[in-house]
Amino acid sequence: MNAAISFTGGSNSPDKDGVVGTLAILLGDLKLRASTTTTPASVIGPNSLADLSLSLSLEKPGSFAVDYDVPTKDVRFQFMNSVNVLDKRLNLTYTHARRANLTALDASLLLSPANKVWGSYGLDSRDCKVKYSYVQGGVRTFEPCYDVAGNSWDISVSQRILDGDVIRAFYRTSSKVLGLELLWQGANREGRFKISASMNLAEGLKVPKLSAESTWNFEM
Template sequence: MKATLKGRFDGDKATAATTLALPPAGDLRFKASATEATFTNGPSLNGLTLTLEKPGAFLVDVKPQNRDVRFQFMNSALVYDKRLSLTYTHSTSLATAVADAPPPPSRTALDCTLTVDPANKLTLSHALGSGGCRVKYSYAHGVDRLTTIEPVFDTKTNAWEFAVTRKFQGGDAVKGTYHASTKLLGLEWNKDSLAGGSFKVAASFDLSDQSKAPKLVAESTWNYEI
């Protein structure tokens, strides 16, 4: 059994989450994830998520507390020697409808990724009913492909986003992002630990209001074999 413990510090707020993954049963994987809300006032269903998946084929997430369910189906095929990957995601609630209350919204999304070659990928993401889609191009530069450039365009808002990631030997990575519509600049540093975990420190800057202090987030993840 594998256990993952994640701690996050966001401003003056600290949160924690844990995930337990049972040994594989054939092609199937089962895991349970919980946040601090699950144990704050004694064991409860708050913040608990149960997941059943077959990697590369399907995934089902269930939140028992509010009976939210997320289905995800994945498939891929070769089209003219190019890998085309499709992911269909549907989220809904199985909770009993309350009288005189509107039913909880259902959300359906489709992601399509075309891998032109190991250095070039094109991804199209569309949420049904959104009236638009997100188009992302990913280019990994260099022989070792340590630098990745990812421009994103949202056709609904006509807004651009940019991300540049640089990986280094030893597991370190630095990432910068910029959202043109909100003028938010993000910087992130990730480091893998030899002990079986990772660390992340991120900062975001609101360039539309430079009087605001940067938002800082620190996160650590530890993996254990039980």
């Protein structure tokens, strides 16, 4: 049995600090996962239970996933499948969230090892997004994404460095958020670390919002 644990902490101002903890356990083809989100107020304040977020999930990668949000009692179902279209692999994901009234279909088509097209359509909201991914030389990735409903673009560029570590920059035109992410592994390659910095340019030049995440894998 394998297990992976990740903890995430972010800070921008004292009232926005937060910590996320996730525990994932592999049981054969199935993955059990429990995630919780807390804020400093939820730890020391009188409304700690109300401010605590807890979700549970059961997943078979590439097949299905069931998520249960404990505070809202919302259940989300996901079903995945793959088919071949003109000798190209098309991956499909159907998502339905009961309380959130969300029904969506995601599809990704691998045109070649360097070219991939991804699309998402909300059956209820009719929101539609289309993303294209191009890998240059196996080390640099360009990913423009167009939001049809919002008539806006998201653009990201990532670069592999050292032994597979990645640095990524992105900009979202709808929210005017500019960000930078660094993802690397430890010397023993058993852990993964991620540091992110983002800034909302619509609010002027301010101190970037920072977050850090670490993931460790071990066997039980």
